[in-house]
Amino acid sequence: MLEDLTIKDFAIIESEHIEFSKGFTVLSGETGAGKSIIIGAVSFLLGGKAEISQIRAGCHEASVCGTFVIPQKGAASEWLSEHGIEPENDRILLRRFVRDTGKSGAWIGAVPVTRTDLADFSAFLVDIHGQHDHQSLMRVPEHRKFLDARAGITEEVAEFTVLYTAIVEKRKLLAQLDFSDAERARNIDMYTFAVNEIEEAKLSPGEDESLEAEESRLSSFEKLYAGIESVKTLLDGGESGIIPLLKKARRESQQASSFDRTLNQLDSRLESAFYELSDISEEFSSYSQKLVYDPVHLSEVQERLSLIYNLKKKYASSQSAPLQEVFDYYEDAKRKLEQLGAGGQDKESLRVEITAL
Template identity: 65%
Template sequence: MLEELDIKNFALIESAHIEFEKGFTVLSGETGAGKSILIGSLAFLLGGKSGTEQIRAGCHEAQVSGVFFLENKETFLWLDEHGIESEENRIIIRRVIRDNGKSSAWIGGTPVTRVILSEFSAFLVDIHGQHEQQSLMKVAEHRRYLDIYAGIVGEVSSFTSIYNQLVEKRKILENLNSNESERNAKIDMLNFAVSEISDANLKAGEDEELEAEENRLSSFEKLYADIEEINSAFEGEGENGIIF
């Protein structure tokens, strides 16, 4: 149920705040009184198309927000799935269109895309127009209507709950199997490392011996390079070189 609607700089409206009581509400007035603009602002808030022409002349942005009282169980499930919390069974939706053509939307303080906003809004409001009927055009809603017609909404809800539990259990099982595979791979790697170390026949102090050998070989390479340089110098003067 829509409880409050707040409009700022939308079309011809500079600022408007409307509170709705529980029950049937009628907006009446002469042609041009602004009834269509109110419906247009609500459609914009619910994820309808946006454009800079919706911004009041002389302003940089238009903003519409609404407070909704939640009663549908599916609505709470949707919010849980998307990590959004309601407050006292109420949620605030806000949408802004700027003069650069970009629009932003929030559900309960969480930024969302227009697609996500439209998906959530389908639980809240259904706009009936002369040549359009929103929910009947949404394929995702067809199954819900069929379930209602068949009188199996309760059974579908129970099945959905059980199915979600099954999906969660499958994820846990996959994680367990994956962890076991990783554990076996790590055991194989460690066994290989142990085997390599055993075959190397390492002994105490061997690393110091190897380091000393490396230093000796490095010194030999330097000495050999120096001798080669000396031989080249003697050959350049026409003398016999020093040969080892």
């Protein structure tokens, strides 16, 4: 319920404070008395458009405040609780302004809010009929909510909704179990085959990506080996290699820095480069020694990849799809088997549950 309204410099209103008593209130007056302006101010307070034209001529800011009585239980109270706003004495103050600079602001209680939040919250408080917004009374699906609230049965309706949702789901499941036995048997066979085939594959998350990398390495053995050998030769391949040349450069650098200490920092950097490249060369050598062509392992990897690609072709959107899609299909197939009765679902017990609900 709107308890009071304060309007300042809005349209042609300089300052007005209106208090509403409990019950039915009527504002009457001749054309031009300002009835529509008061409705416009309320609409502005509830989250309507904020325009510079709403500011009284010669002023810099228009503002509207309103105090609302909030029931302790209800949608409005729940909204405030969800947004961490506490009413005082079951009342909440709404405040909004617009300035001639175009800036506007709104508060619910002491909390600044967006226009969208203001409109969402105020929808629980006020309905305005006419050429304005907030016409939830015109929406037929909303009628039952108002009737339930008036009857004081909102909590009972919420409990009923939970039960009704449960019974609808179970009736749908029973209908699935009751369709053609032949079609049901075909679906059970199809999902059972899929579940068994995927289980037998013993897939691991990300296995396809690691196998593809392994397959690329093994099938490109000759190019990989030749590349590693070329790197080793360039780094440490006799006197023309980078490391032997760096070694000579180090000796010259050490001698030069012994004559001029300002070269010490450069000599240290050259020494660091020498040791870093020497370490890199050793790691390439170590990698080269472990590099062995294994056609048997390559065949095993390609065979495993072929199995995974076939599973993706059957149970995923494409062969290049993520392996996770196969896992998703597997879980979905198991759920459908349970719904079809293959997982021990008893139609008679389901009927008993529906009757009880």
